[in-house]
Amino acid sequence: MLATGNQRLIERDRESDKCERKLLILLSVALFLLFFSSLFVGPVSIDLFSSEWSFLSESTSVTAVIFQEIRLPRAILALFIGATLGVSGAALQGLLRNPLAEPGVIGVSGSASLGAVIAFYSGAAAIFPLALPIGGISGAMLAVIFLYLLAGRESSILTLILAGIAVTSLSGALTALALNLSPNPYAATEIFFWLMGSLADRSFEHVYIAVPLMVFGIASLLGCQRGLDALALGEDTARSLGINLNHLTLRIIVGVALSVGAAVSVAGGIGFVGLVVPHLLRPFVGYQPGKLLLVSALGGALLLLLADIVVRLISTGQELKLGVLTSLIGAPFFLYLVLKTRRQLL
Amino acid sequence: MRDLILCLVIALLPGAAFSAKPQRIVSLNLCADQLLLQLAEPKAIASLTHLAADPELSYLAEEATNYPLNYGSAEEILQLDPDLILAGSFTARPAVAYLEKKGYRVVKLAIPKSMKSMRRQFLKVADLLGEREKAEQQLKEMERRIEQVKAVEDSERLVAAVYYANGFTAGKESIITEVLNSAGFENLSEQSGVDSFGFYPLEKLIEAEPDLLILGSYNKQRHSLAQKLLDHPALKRVWGGDREQRKQVRVIIPDNLWICATPVIAEAVEILAEQREKIVSNR
Numbered sequence: 001m002l003a004t005g006n007q008r009l010i011e012r013d014r015e016s017d018k019c020e021r022k023l024l025i026l027l028s029v030a031l032f033l034l035f036f037s038s039l040f041v042g043p044v045s046i047d048l049f050s051s052e053w054s055f056l057s058e059s060t061s062v063t064a065v066i067f068q069e070i071r072l073p074r075a076i077l078a079l080f081i082g083a084t085l086g087v088s089g090a091a092l093q094g095l096l097r098n099p100l101a102e103p104g105v106i107g108v109s110g111s112a113s114l115g116a117v118i119a120f121y122s123g124a125a126a127i128f129p130l131a132l133p134i135g136g137i138s139g140a141m142l143a144v145i146f147l148y149l150l151a152g153r154e155s156s157i158l159t160l161i162l163a164g165i166a167v168t169s170l171s172g173a174l175t176a177l178a179l180n181l182s183p184n185p186y187a188a189t190e191i192f193f194w195l196m197g198s199l200a201d202r203s204f205e206h207v208y209i210a211v212p213l214m215v216f217g218i219a220s221l222l223g224c225q226r227g228l229d230a231l232a233l234g235e236d237t238a239r240s241l242g243i244n245l246n247h248l249t250l251r252i253i254v255g256v257a258l259s260v261g262a263a264v265s266v267a268g269g270i271g272f273v274g275l276v277v278p279h280l281l282r283p284f285v286g287y288q289p290g291k292l293l294l295v296s297a298l299g300g301a302l303l304l305l306l307a308d309i310v311v312r313l314i315s316t317g318q319e320l321k322l323g324v325l326t327s328l329i330g331a332p333f334f335l336y337l338v339l340k341t342r343r344q345l346l
Numbered sequence: 347m348r349d350l351i352l353c354l355v356i357a358l359l360p361g362a363a364f365s366a367k368p369q370r371i372v373s374l375n376l377c378a379d380q381l382l383l384q385l386a387e388p389k390a391i392a393s394l395t396h397l398a399a400d401p402e403l404s405y406l407a408e409e410a411t412n413y414p415l416n417y418g419s420a421e422e423i424l425q426l427d428p429d430l431i432l433a434g435s436f437t438a439r440p441a442v443a444y445l446e447k448k449g450y451r452v453v454k455l456a457i458p459k460s461m462k463s464m465r466r467q468f469l470k471v472a473d474l475l476g477e478r479e480k481a482e483q484q485l486k487e488m489e490r491r492i493e494q495v496k497a498v499e500d501s502e503r504l505v506a507a508v509y510y511a512n513g514f515t516a517g518k519e520s521i522i523t524e525v526l527n528s529a530g531f532e533n534l535s536e537q538s539g540v541d542s543f544g545f546y547p548l549e550k551l552i553e554a555e556p557d558l559l560i561l562g563s564y565n566k567q568r569h570s571l572a573q574k575l576l577d578h579p580a581l582k583r584v585w586g587g588d589r590e591q592r593k594q595v596r597v598i599i600p601d602n603l604w605i606c607a608t609p610v611i612a613e614a615v616e617i618l619a620e621q622r623e624k625i626v627s628n629r
Contacts, residue, residue, distance in 0.1 A: 044550060066552055066553065066580070123568075183568055186572035318513070
């Protein structure tokens with residue numbers, strides 16, 4: 001059993017290694033280019049060539065302020081939030097062995113929004129800035145644990161999705177309630193931000209409070225590569241390969257909660273990135289859930305940077321919410337996946 | 347319009363056989379609250395909106411707490427059986443439509459977009475209340491205060507921008523522009539193309555670098571993403587605390603001074619003129 005398991009792993013490794021390396025290079029180059037372009041998109045045009053890059057060092061010019069205080073934190077957040085959503089989707093799909101698992105679909109993002117909303121509108125975040133990501137992480141953690149207890153590794157695809165719908169509806173209702181209870185007249189309309197997500201006018205304050213936590217979560221998830229590859233062969237095989245499944249599960253739960261919770265607390269719930277990206281990249285890594293993690297992180301960052309650029313290009317006046325765009329792409333995709341896995345569902 | 351006012355004036359002239367002064371006035375709009383508090387006899391006010399008691403929005407919030415407050419529902423208003431209802435053109439619309447249908451006397455107040463229309467509205471309401479003399483006095487006092495500011499004005503053109511929650515700004519067709527002009531500022535929105543009230547991107551505001559940045563004050567201590575925008579580090583860096591190095595100044599003008607067009611805006615003009623002097627002397 002152990003021998004054949006290892007054999008199969010090694011064979012599949014060889015097949016996909018070359019392809020994977022090419023993919024990683026391609027994704028990294030694209031990511032670099034998009035990150036760079038993202039810095040030059042906005043209502044004010046910063047000239048790429050004639051400014052002699054003075055906006056990087058000089059601190060008094062308006063271009064420097066726009067570049068350093070608005071564009072740069074925005075691109076950094078898009079990068080890490082995209083990576084978070086991509087890798088979380090891939091990890092959840094691997095752990096739950098369910099192609100439809102995704103932080104937004106199963107209610108983790110919604111629950112994180114609720115936690116962040118409570119931390120923000122109660123004023124806790126104004127006194128202690130880290131309260132915001134802590135609120136988001138607590139919400140995300142509650143949702144992941146609840147879903148895992150309810151659906152577990154062995155349940156049907158349908159159970160998990162239905163449980164996710166329940167969590168999403170409940171946290172959505174409680175978010176609306178919390179916003180309505182706020183004495184601030186603006187609060188009620190801000191439900192759009194928390195449900196759809198946006199990166200408009202974020203600042204380095206958000207980078208400082210959220211990115212370290214996201215990095216920690218992403219790293220935790222990327223470390224699950226071997227475990228998830230083994231789990232794909234079945235629980236017994238995984239155990240015989242020396243994988244501690246409880247350990248693996250805990251690591252993924254903590255990784256998803258940390259990274260998604262922190263991401264949502266500064267940008268709202270941006271949906272479907274974690275669903276679309278792993279699915280598109282899966283064939284390129286030989287359908288190995290472990291190898292899918294890193295490429296999904298890169299792919300997620302790529303997709304979100306791209307979406308964030310498009311949102312700025314097509315918006316006149318107040319910006320379109322980022323989640324509107326990702327959902328427009330993601331929801332039909334979700335439907336397609338549902339139809340594809342229909343036989344399993346029934 | 348003028349004829350109407352004239353008729354009202356005649357009808358309300360003192361010494362007329364009957365007094366047409368309304369006795370149970372209800373307001374359904376924050377700005378109507380302000381007008382009532384400034385002009386009406388206290389015993390004639392039957393109810394004000396709940397916003398009138400919010401010191402951040404309402405200049406006369408303390409006085410407002412002496413009156414019953416309403417939340418703009420028709421049910422509350424019916425109970426009071428008012429003989430005059432003052433409403434805004436855009437507020438409590440379902441209640442207003444219902445009350446009008448019921449035959450109550452409802453007067454809708456538009457949002458004045460200039461000093462001229464503000465004066466006209468102030469006098470119109472005063473006539474409804476039979477308080478024309480009081481109104482003229484207050485307008486005269488306002489003009490005196492604004493004139494005083496204008497006397498010290500010099501020729502240099504400075505630009506000011508108003509920035510509210512969610513990135514909204516007051517445009518050229520608003521009384522804010524005239525207030526700024528009276529204090530010797532040009533409104534940035536005259537360049538930006540915002541008409542009366544509209545969205546203006548943060549980046550554009552920074553690029554324009556107005557000499558004075560005026561931030562909305564409402565609900566500063568309560569929490570919303572909309573108002574968090576006004577705390578953006580980019581704004582602090584351009585209009586930062588380090589005023590020695592920067593020619594720009596950033597101020598918060600209490601919204602209750604100019605959220606409604608009443609003679610109180612003279613105080614806003616004075617504050618702005620003071621800021622202008624500071625900027626000019628720092629140069």
